Amino acid sequence: MRHFTLSLLAGLALSSPGLAAEGTRIQVSGEIIDTWCYYSGVMGGPDAVVGSAHHTCALWCSAGGIPVGLLAEDGTVYMVLKVGDDTQTAGGDTLLRMAAHTVEADGMLYERDGLRYIVVSDVVSDLDITNKNHEDYGNVPGFSIPDPNK
Amino acid sequence: MLKHLTAAIALLATPLAAQDFSEGSQARSWNLYAExxxxxEAKVVDLVCEFTGDCPADCGAGKRQMGLLRTADDVLILAMKNSQPAFTGAAVELQPYCNQVITVDGLMLDDPDLGARNVYLVQSIVPPGETDKIKANTWTKVWAKEHPEAKGKGPWFRRDPSIKEIIATEGYLGLGLEIDEAFIAENF
Structure with a gap:
């Protein structure tokens, strides 16, 4: 009987889904950003590592599996964990194609230990790149565009 | 008696966030402002699983974002970066230890002005039951195996097919090829 109970418990542990956290449904608008460059400052200040100036580097980081964020108009960053049915947010194509775009997202918000995570159920709108900050910052980093003279 | 009880309660109430995890770290500086x-020690977790209850046995095979649930205080750390200075994340490094307890060494970013809290660059991993650390630098090797068609000279990010396709149609600035041409003519 004891073995049966242990086997049953082990079976349940293997097959059952994990416990879900309690989230809050939100709609948020903002820019799809590369969170490493934004948080680390490794390529420059926060205004320079977004938008058209940073588009190519945002592609590199997204394809490289660095977490992609949604930078809301109030400065809040939401870490994107899923878009629709696509959970491949560590290097997947869905977020790659939205790099530096301004979007409106509907999803579930989870707050944990100082960070905000979002599971996006629907991208309500995608306005493409609206932050044309290359006019102020050029391309960031400078090597993101290969020098055609070399 | 009351004095001892008060002291015990005060000790228990000491915020765990005040713990210093730099002791014993051999992490190399990246000269980052907030590092x-x-x-x-932490349990490797699949973040989608952690929040939604959707939990594949392999934690998403390196394609889902991963977290580190720190043993000492149950704080969830976002594993953002591996040790390669090559625009590469940490999921591929951590996924082999899905739901296992490991020891990691690296750099935490803490920048309240930008909202960066519990964000981590993993430099090395000590697997469960082992004493030797391994470097968290396998991403480019994994990418090369997944993209044999992209073999060639130069860094991976210049050769990645998905990146090249987007740049070919939208340009480096993402605003179209005409804007790219004008920008390059003016700045190079």
Whole structure:
């Protein structure tokens, strides 16, 4: 009987889904950003590592599996964990194609230990790149565009 | 008696966030403004699983974002970066230890002005039951195996087919090829 109970418990542990956290449904608008460059400052200040100036580097980081964020108009960053049915947010194509775009997202918000995570159920709108900050910052980093003279 | 009880309660109430995880760290500085060396034991978790209950046995095979649930205080750390200076994340490094307890060494970013809290660059991993650390630098090797068609000279990010396709149609600035041409003519 004891073995049966242990086997049953082990079976349940293997097959059952994990416990879900309690989230809050939100709609948020903002820019799809590369969170490493934004948080680390490794390529420059926060205004320079977004938008058209940073588009190519945002592609590199997204394809490289660095977490992609949604930078809301109030400065809040939401870490994107899923878009629709696509959970491949560590290097997947869905977020790659939205790099530096301004979007409106509907999803579930989870707050944990100082960070905000979002599971996006629907991208309500995608306005493409609206932050044309290359006019102020050029391309960031400078090597993101290969020098055609070399 | 009351004095001892008060002291015990005060000790228990000491915020765990005040713990110093830099002790024993051998993390290399990246000269980042907000970096703090941090070495700690943690359980490797799939973040989608953690929040939604959707939990594949392999934690998403390196394609889902991963977290580190720190043993000492149950704080969830976002594993953002591996040790390669090559625009590469940490999921591929951590996924082999899905739901296992490991020891990591690296750099924590803490920048309240930008909202960066519990964000981590993993430099090394001590697997469960082992004493030797391994470098968290396998991403480019994994990418090369997944993209044999992209073999060639130069860094991976210049050769990645998905990146090249987007740049070919939208340009480096993402605003179209005409804007790219004008920008390059003016700046190079």
């Amino acid at each position: 703090i060396p941090a070495k700690f």
